Amino acid sequence: MLQQQKLTEQIRTHALKLGFDACGFAKAQYLPDEARRLEEWLNQERHGTMGWMNYHFDKRVDPTLLVPGAKTVVSVLASYHHPKHNEQIGIKDRPLISKYAQGRDYHKVLKKNLKKLFKFTEEKLGNLEGRIFTDSAPVLDKVWAQRAGLGWIGKNSNLLNKDIGSFFFIGEMIIDAELSYDSPVTDHCGSCTKCLDACPTDAIYEPYRVDATKCISYLTIELKEEIDKQYQTNIENWIYGCDICQDVCPWNSKSVLAQFEDLHPRDYVADRDLNFWENLTQEQYDETFEGSAIRRAKFDKFKSNVSIVSSNLSQN
Template sequence: MSDQSSINYQQLAEKIKLWAIELGFSDIGICDVDLKSHEKALSKWLEQGYHGNMDYMARHDLMRARPSELLPGTLRVISARLDYLPTQAKFAKILKQPKHAFVSRYALGRDYHKLMRNRLKQLGQKIEAYCHSLNFRPFVDSAPVLERPLAEKAGLGWVGKHSLLINQQAGSWFFLGELMVDIPLPVDQPKQNQCGQCVSCIKICPTNAIVEPYVVDARRCISYLTIELRDAIPEEFRPLIGNRIYGCDDCQLICPWNKFAKLSVEDDFQPRNQLDDITLLEIFTWTEPEFLKNTEGSPIRRIGFDCWQRNIAVALGNAPFDQAIVDALTSQQTDSEMVQEHIDWALQQQQLKLEHLSDNKNERLTARLIRTIEKGLSRDA
């Protein structure tokens, strides 16, 4: 316990970083609260409607770039990184199996919000005990704050062209959280942006959601469409979603910096209920009670049962023709008009694929018949 007037803040900052590692964080950095340089871009993004139905983004407007308005007296933000990549990610394996469900890798285990917030709170309590008094508040997606620009300013990495934070030694497979404090800790230096001329993330996006470097139109993003959107998914995007039923990791998968990604040591982030390798048909049979049970403690639960069925129906429609899929879609009982709309669409897609298969089969039979006739003619000649 120390008298604030005699605190060596440089030493305290070093202690804080050690405490953070002891608490299980992968890395932390410290920055001031000045985000004025981001206000213009934030306003433009909102004016263009790129936030879609996420009304809370517009509601808080520029407060997101003004951390001190969230907690008056805030002088510094301690930004924390927590790696989440599971030891058996199975990215390519699942994406190449269209009848299996792809869940964004951050959502395979338990919800990270409570875990990170508790650790940030413990870190705040350690600082408070050392300083004798401290006004602090932890945030993990729980307040209107620009977490990536803050993390960038705190030296945890740079914001990539896909708008996610990239760390030179750890890629981008990590969560971010913030601890706001009212003490004048020394700040860390930002890292240089090292995306260079690379545009892999822009090119790989299935829906062209990265409309320009560093700008994402959420309305086109598969993560938004499958997680944030509560209405019908626009038809133009449904075929592009593939088997992605919760989120999308394509822009991270293609990023060359993720060859340095760190595997998570957290048991909570390891896959649960076989969601890392499960068929669409299996999860489509879940009743609502089964959905709630199997997603207990998972971030998936917050989208609700209707959106879960909506997403799976789209993926089933995108899968190769299978009579079992048609039977499952046909027999599914739902009171939701939205879900039924997507089931009907999926059935139409399966019918089109069946017709295409039939056409190809007929073409093959016709070609075989022609070859037989030609052989016969050559013998007669």
């Protein structure tokens, strides 16, 4: 047991050395409560056009089906917060892009460093079977991070950490080695309802429950068809994603700064005005968003968002 604890702490220490802001460990097992809640959410069609949420349901709630013989889910957090982001809070007179998308594609950054962590773990443990993930497979990342003691799932459905806030990405290693497990932390949202009160589309329809079909992030990224007229005004000046429910969260008053420089905002993405986005060509789109998560919204979708925001800003 002492050896197991020592190995666990060595992995955690190495994760922090690599630049992750936190690392926790949870036992890999079937998630019956989460399976019930997810099934209910899907049956209510709160996922909208994200049909992929229906795929691999069994694997989504049981990591041992993703990695046969899995015993441990190692979760890591990587902050993307930057001082520049504080200047963007509350801005209403120019287009905004969600903070997480202003730097390099987080999938690339986290996977690169998770591979290093996996290699380190393999060297320590010998033969190791497992996989790494970062929002790239049917993994309930927030649930596993919560079980690993890295925070609690708040009323806006984001993972919240008392020391880090919520402006971070989550990654996992699911491995077939048994390690020492962390304990979940308690909920610290209390009676606060700032996220519910601030959401322009009422997407947070009750504490801890989000209707994705009303969420600005969904409307500006995942929804392929035109945004319904009733929500076009509500997206305000967001041309890609939304940070409102995180900006108002008290726990983000002490967000830690990103250690991975690739996650820092790129000025040529964060500081553009409406005129630039309105005149953006396909070629400029490809050049500006090279290696960026924003490419998930194709050119036509992005330009449609810009058109809606332009109309909204002209009415201010």
